[in-house]
Amino acid sequence: MSAALPTDDAVSERGAGLRGEWARWSTSLRVGLVLLVLIVAAGVFAPWLTPYDPLRQDYSSALQPPGAAHWFGTDSLGRDIFTRALFAIRTDLVIGFWTTYVPMLMGVLLGAWAGLQRGWFDTALMRVIDTALAFPFLVLIIVILAILGPGTHNIYIAVFLVGWTMYARLARAEMLVEAGKDYVLAARTLGYPARRILLRHALPNIINSSIVFSMSDFVLNILLVSGLSFLGLGVPAPTPEWGAMVAEGKDFMQQAWWISTLPGLMIVVTGVALALVGDGLTHRFGDRHVTGH
C-alpha cells in the first residue's frame, strides 16, 4: 500500500524541540515517566519525608498496624516500614541501575561487534552466549554467589558476568540486519574503520530495542535482588531493601501482613512505572525498531 500512503515528504515534521517531543509521547510513556520521577524524588528526599530513622529499633512499638503514627506500620524490631520503604528506594534503584546498564553496555558492544565483523569472534561469542542462556539465570547467580559469598558487590559481579548475554544476542541480531543496509556498505566503501562504523553509524540505529528491553530488565533485576534477599543472599541487614523487607515479614504474615505486603506493593508500583515507560518507548520509537524489521 505504499503507493497510497503519503510519501515521506508529505508528512511534515511535527514540531522540533522539547515541546514537540512531549507531544509525541503516548499516555503510557507520560504516566510512567511521571511515576518514575515521583519514585526517584521520594527516594532522594526520603530523610525529609519522614521523621523516623530507618535503622532505629524500638521494641515498644513493634508490630504496629498501619495508622496515624506509622503509615505503613512497624516491623518486628519496631522500625517504621514507610521510612524503610522510602529509603529502600535508594538501595533498589541504584542496584537496579548498575545491574542493568553495565551489562547492557557490555552486551550491546560485544554483540554488535560480533554482528558486524562476523568470523571467529562471532562464532565464539555465540557459543558462550548459548551456554550461558542454557542455564536459568537465577541458578547461575546463586552458584556464583555461593562461590564469592553474599553481599552487594558480589551481586554486581555475578550479574555482570551473566547479564550481558541477552543484550549481546539482541544487539547482534539487530546488527545482522543493519549491516546489510546500504548506508553501512557506503561507510565501508568510504574507508571508515570498523570501530567507527560500529559506534558512530550502526549503534545509534540498533540501540532502541535494547533500551526498551532494559526497562523490563531493570524490574527483573530488582526482583532478582529481592529474591536473593529472600534467600538470605542479598543485601546485608539492616540496610533497607524491598526484597529483604518482604523476607523479614514472611514469618508474620498472619498477624502483621503489612510487613511483607506494603514493600511488595512498592516493587509492583516501580515495576509498573518501568513497564509503562518501556511500552511508551516502543510506541515512540515506532514498533518497527523494537520488534524487528
Added chain:
Amino acid sequence: MSPATEAPALLRVEDLEVAFRVPGGEVVASRGVSLEARAGETLGLVGESGSGKSVLCRAVLRLLPRPAASVRRGKILFDGTDLLGLPEPRMREIRGADIAMVFQNPMTSLSPVWPLGDQITEGLRLHRGLSRKAAREAGIALMQATGIPEPARRYDDYPWQWSGGMLQRAVIAMAMACSPRLLLADEPTTALDVTIQEQILALLSELQAAKGMALVLVSHDIGVVAETCDRIAVMYAGTVVETGPAAEVLANPRHPYTLGLMGSRPDMDGDDRRLRPIPGQPPDLARRSPGCPFADRCVFVSDECRTAQVALTACAPGHASACLFPERVQ
C-alpha cells in the same frame, strides 16, 4: 480478438473517492476516478507512485485497509451491481471467482508454508466445492495452461523451490482458477527480469484472449502498457488525467502529464538527447489545492489552471483528457 467496444462495460467505476486517515490528517488517494473496462479488452492504468492506481484495484475488490481507508463517494459497478453496497459474504463469493487479482511480488503473494498446488486450487475448493482429487487434476491443468513445466511432479513443490517467473505463473494460475470475468494485475512484472516479463505479459494476453475476460493491467512502465493494452487511463495524484485507445493516447497525448511521462523515458530507438524530465516533485496527497493537480509541474500552465475545476472531457472520439487546454500539448 478485437476489443468489443460496443459491449457494455463489465467494470464501471464512477466518481470514486477514497481517503486514508493518517497521523496528522488525511490523504485523499483517489478523487473523482471514473473509468470502464470491457470484456475481451485490456485496460492499462499508468501512473507513478501516489497516482492511486493500486488503491483503485484494491477498492474494486474491497481490500482497502480498514478503518484507515474509507470510500467517501462513488460507485463501483460490476456487471451492473454496485460492489460497494454488497454485504461482505457476497463480496467474498465474488473475490477469486468473478474478479481476481495478481500482485506485484510473487515471493510475497504466496504462502511459504503451503505446497503450491494447494494454493492454486484453494479457490476451486472454496468457490466450486471440488474434492481434493478433482482439484488436483484441475490444478495440474491450470499449471499446464500457465506454462509451468512438469506440473504433475511440481504440484507439491514449495514456493522457495521456484524462481520469480515461475512463481508469478503460479499466481496467475491461482487467479485464473475459477475463470474470473475480470482480472486485475497490479504491476505483475515489475519485480521480474525483462525476458521473464515478456513471457508473463504474453501469457496474460493469451489467457485473456482465450477466456474473453476483461484485464486491467497496472504499470508504471509505459512501454509495457503500449505493447499489451487496448485502452489506457493515465493517472496522476489520485485522478484520471487522460483516457483513450492506447495507440491514440501514446501517439497524440492530450495531457501535459502524459506528454511529460513519455518525454522522461530514455528511448530505445531515439537519438541522443537530454531527457525532458517533469520538473518538480510528486504531489503531496495530504494537501489539496484547488484547480488542476498537475499545475505546479506543468510547462503549459496558465492562471486558470490553478483555480478552475478540471474533469475528463472528450477531445476526440473515445479519447478524453482532464486538461483545460489539451490543444497546447505538443
Added chain:
Amino acid sequence: MSGARSASSSAEDGVTPNAGMLLHVDRVRVRFPRPRSLVDVIARKPASAVEAVRDVTLAIRPGETVGLVGESGSGKTTLGRAILQLHPVAGGEIRYRGRRIHDADAAWQRQLRREVQMVFQDPYSSLNPRMTIAQTLAEVLRFHRIVPDAAVADEVRRLMALVGLPASLADRFPRGMSGGQRQRVGLARALAVRPSLLVLDEPVAALDVSIQAQILNLLDDLRHELGLAMLFVAHDLSVVRHVSDRVAVMYRGRIVEQGPRDAIFGRPAHPYTRTLLAAVPRVGSGKRARQAQAAVELATPTDGCAFAPRCPLAADVCRTGAVPERVPEPGHVAACHVVPSRVSSDSGVLPCATPS
C-alpha cells in the same frame, strides 16, 4: 572474457592492457562459499560455492561510461561491489591505474577510497537515518581531509548545489526526503571525495520515471563537468543505452558481449543480447502479439555456454567445452560459437547454424 584475449595485441578490442586504462578487471572470479553443516565437514564433502562472477575482463578508460547490463543472477552487482572491495576476489586481478587494488599498503588503500566510489540502489537504506545530510557529508570531508575544517560547511553547501539539492535540506534527516532527493545525497556523498571513477549500482531503478530522468540528466551534467568515468550497472536497457559509451552484457557470471554502445544496441551479435533487446517493451509498435511459452528451468551451468539451454541457436558444440570469443567488428566482442568473426582473432570452428 577468457584468458586468450589478453595476449592479443589488437588496439581496437577495448580490453588491451595499458591503453590508458583507469580500471582493468582482469579475469576476475568472485565466489560465495555455501555454508556447510557439521555433518558435511565430518563427511569431508567438498565445500561448494556459488560462482557469481566467472572470468570477467573489463576495462574502463578515464571519462568513459561503461554500462554493465544483465538480469538477476548475472553477477553485475557482485562485480561492481568487488571493484569497491566489498567482496573478496577469488581469482584474477583488479587494477586501478595499473596497480592492484588489493595491494595491502595503507596509503594506497586510502587513496583508492578517494578515487573510486559507489552510489547505491536503494535510496531508503543508503543513508544513515540518524544523521542529517550535512552531518553525512561533513563526515566524509573531515575523515578524508578533503578540505580544512574551517571550509567544511562551505564545501557541504557546494556539494549540495552540485547535485541540485536546496541548501535548506542540509539539516534535515533522510526521513523527510523523497527517493530522488535521497539519491542526490548518495551522489553527493560519493562525489565528496572527488573520485575519478564512480560505480553506480542501479542508481535509478527505485525511482519514478520522472525523477529518474532528473537524476540521469544530473549524471550527464556531472560527467561533463567533472570528467568522471562511470561504471553504470543496471538491468534497464533503455537507461543503459542512454548513458553509456560502451556496454558489457552479463549472463550468469560471464560477460557474453562487449562493445561500443551503438554496436551492442544496433548490431547485437550474441543471442542473449538479442533476446534481451527483443524483450524490452517499446512504445510505438502498438499492441504486440506474442506467443506464450512454457517456463524454462535453469540448471546450474556446467560445461559449455551458460546460455545454451535457452538459446534458439544452440548447437551441440555449445554445450561442451570453452566458449570462444568472436569479433564481429573492431572493438566488439561476443563469447559465442555461433557468431562469425569478421576481424581475425583465434580460429574457432563455426557450426552450421548461423545467426539471422
